[in-house]
Amino acid sequence: MKYKVLIVDDEVSICEVLSDILADEGYQVRACQSGEEALELFPLFTPDVVLLDVWLGGIDGITTLQKLRAMDNTLGVIMMSGHGTIHTAVKATREGAYDFVEKPFAMEKVLISVKNFLQYRHTLNENASLRKTFNSKYRIVGSSPAIRQMQEVIKRAAPSNGRVLIQGENGTGKELIARNIHFGSRRAAGPFVAVNCAAIPENLIESELFGHEKGAFTGAAQKRQGKFELADGGTLFLDEIADMSLNTQAKVLRVLEDQMVVRLGGSEVFPVDVRIISASNKKLTELVQRGEFREDLYYRLNVIPIEIPPLRERHEDIEFLLNHFLEVICADEGVPRKTVSSQAIEVLLRYPWPGNVRELKNLVERLVIMVQDSTIDIGDLPEEYRQTEGDRSAGSLTGAVEGIDNFRQAREDFEKLFIAAKLRECEGNVTKAAELMEIDRVHLHKKIKQYGIK
Numbered sequence: 001m002k003y004k005v006l007i008v009d010d011e012v013s014i015c016e017v018l019s020d021i022l023a024d025e026g027y028q029v030r031a032c033q034s035g036e037e038a039l040e041l042f043p044l045f046t047p048d049v050v051l052l053d054v055w056l057g058g059i060d061g062i063t064t065l066q067k068l069r070a071m072d073n074t075l076g077v078i079m080m081s082g083h084g085t086i087h088t089a090v091k092a093t094r095e096g097a098y099d100f101v102e103k104p105f106a107m108e109k110v111l112i113s114v115k116n117f118l119q120y121r122h123t124l125n126e127n128a129s130l131r132k133t134f135n136s137k138y139r140i141v142g143s144s145p146a147i148r149q150m151q152e153v154i155k156r157a158a159p160s161n162g163r164v165l166i167q168g169e170n171g172t173g174k175e176l177i178a179r180n181i182h183f184g185s186r187r188a189a190g191p192f193v194a195v196n197c198a199a200i201p202e203n204l205i206e207s208e209l210f211g212h213e214k215g216a217f218t219g220a221a222q223k224r225q226g227k228f229e230l231a232d233g234g235t236l237f238l239d240e241i242a243d244m245s246l247n248t249q250a251k252v253l254r255v256l257e258d259q260m261v262v263r264l265g266g267s268e269v270f271p272v273d274v275r276i277i278s279a280s281n282k283k284l285t286e287l288v289q290r291g292e293f294r295e296d297l298y299y300r301l302n303v304i305p306i307e308i309p310p311l312r313e314r315h316e317d318i319e320f321l322l323n324h325f326l327e328v329i330c331a332d333e334g335v336p337r338k339t340v341s342s343q344a345i346e347v348l349l350r351y352p353w354p355g356n357v358r359e360l361k362n363l364v365e366r367l368v369i370m371v372q373d374s375t376i377d378i379g380d381l382p383e384e385y386r387q388t389e390g391d392r393s394a395g396s397l398t399g400a401v402e403g404i405d406n407f408r409q410a411r412e413d414f415e416k417l418f419i420a421a422k423l424r425e426c427e428g429n430v431t432k433a434a435e436l437m438e439i440d441r442v443h444l445h446k447k448i449k450q451y452g453i454k
Contacts, residue, residue, distance in 0.1 A: 006047035007031040008038040035064030054081035069096040076117035141324040142317035158184030166279040168308030171358030174279035182235040190234030198240035216265025238278040311353040325364040340376045416451040
C-alpha cells in the first residue's frame with residue numbers, strides 16, 4: 001500500500017521538487033497551488049499527509065488547515081513557511097497541525113516529518129485496536145458492592161504514579177486488575193511487563209529482573225535486558241511477590257529508591273522510569289511479622305492497597321461473569337453464542353468456587369467446547385458442580401474409602417485424594433501446595449511420586 005501525500009504551495013518549483021523526492025521515496029503524490037484547489041481535491045485523492053504552505057493566494061494556509069481538519073480530524077498536516085514565526089507555528093499547532101517546517105527547508109527534515117506522522121498514526125491505530133481487545137477481554141465484570149468499590153479505587157489510582165499492592169486468593173484476577181490500572185494510566189501507551197516471581201527459580205530471578213551482561217554467569221552467552229529496563233516508560237507487574245527471597249527484595253528496594261538498574265556482571269547504570277504494581281496471594285503483613293518479607297519494601301509497595309474478595313463471597317457476580325465468559329469464549333472459538341439454563345445457573349450459584357474466577361472461566365471454556373447444544377443444562381455440568389453441600393463435604397472422602405477395611409490403605413487413599421485436590425487448587429505448583437498444606441516441599445514430592453499423582 002502506497003501512502004498518499006498532497007502538496008499545497010503557490011510556488012510551482014517547490015511543488016515539483018517535493019513531488020519528485022516524495023515519489024522516489026515510494027509515496028503517491030498530488031500537488032496544487034491554492035487552498036481552494038486543495039479543498040476540492042482532498043475528498044477525491046484522500047491523502048494521508050498534507051504539506052501545506054502558510055502563505056497562499058486566496059484563502060490562507062491556516063484557514064485551509066481548519067477546513068481540511070474539519071473534513072478529517074485524523075489527517076496529518078505539516079505546515080511550511082518562508083516567513084515562519086513562533087506565533088504562526090503555535091497557531092498552526094493549536095489548529096491541529098502535526099509539524100511546522102521553515103523554508104528554505106532541508107528535504108531530509110520534510111521526509112522525517114512525514115515518516116514520523118505515519119508512524120505516530122500507526123501507533124494510534126494499534127493502541128485503539130489493543131484498547132478494543134482490552135475492553136472485551138479484560139473488563140472487570142460484576143455488580144457486587146465489593147466490585148463497585150474496587151472499580152472506584154482503580155479509577156482514582158490509575159491516573160497516578162502511585163505503587164499498588166493487590167492481594168487476593170489464587171484465581172481472583174490480580175493481573176486483570178493490574179492491566180486495568182495500566183490501561184487507565186498516563187503510561188497506557190508504554191509497555192506492561194508481567195513477572196511471576198513464584199515461577200522463576202531463585203538463581204535466575206535477579207537476571208530476569210535486572211538483566212545481565214555476557215559472561216556474567218555460566219550460560220550467559222549474550223547480554224540481556226531485565227524486566228525493569230523492558231518496562232521503562234510503562235508498568236512492571238510483580239506477581240506473587242511474597243515468593244521473592246529477602247536478598248532479591250533488598251535489590252528491588254534499591255531500584256525503587258534510586259530508579260537505577262545495574263545488570264548482573266556489569267557496571268553501567270541504566271535509569272528506569274517504571275510504575276510498580278505488585279500482587280500476592282499471601283498476607284504480607286503476616287510475612288513481615290515472621291521476618292519473611294522486608295518491612296521497608298512492604299511500605300514502599302503498599303501505597304495504594306487493593307483487596308480482591310474471593311468469588312464465594314460475591315455470588316451475585318457469578319451470573320455476570322458466566323455470561324461475559326460465554327460471549328468472549330464463543331467468539332474466540334468461532335461458535336454460536338450459547339446460553340445457560342436457569343436451573344444450571346442455580347446449581348452454579350451454590351458452588352463454593354475454590355478456584356475463584358479462573359475456575360469459572362475454565363469451566364465455561366470446557367462447556368463451550370464439549371456441549372453441542374445451544375443451551376447448557378444441569379446434566380452438562382461436571383459431577384462435582386452438581387453435588388449438594390452435604391455431598392461435597394463428605395462424598396469425595398466417602399467414595400475414596402468405601403469398601404476399605406484396612407486403616408493404612410484408607411489413610412493412603414485419603415492422602416492421595418487430599419494432595420491431588422491441593423495440587424489442582426494451586427494449578428500444579430508444588431511449592432505453593434506444600435506451603436498451603438504446611439509440609440516440606442521435598443516430602444510432598446516424595447508423596448506425589450509414591451502415589452503416582454500427575
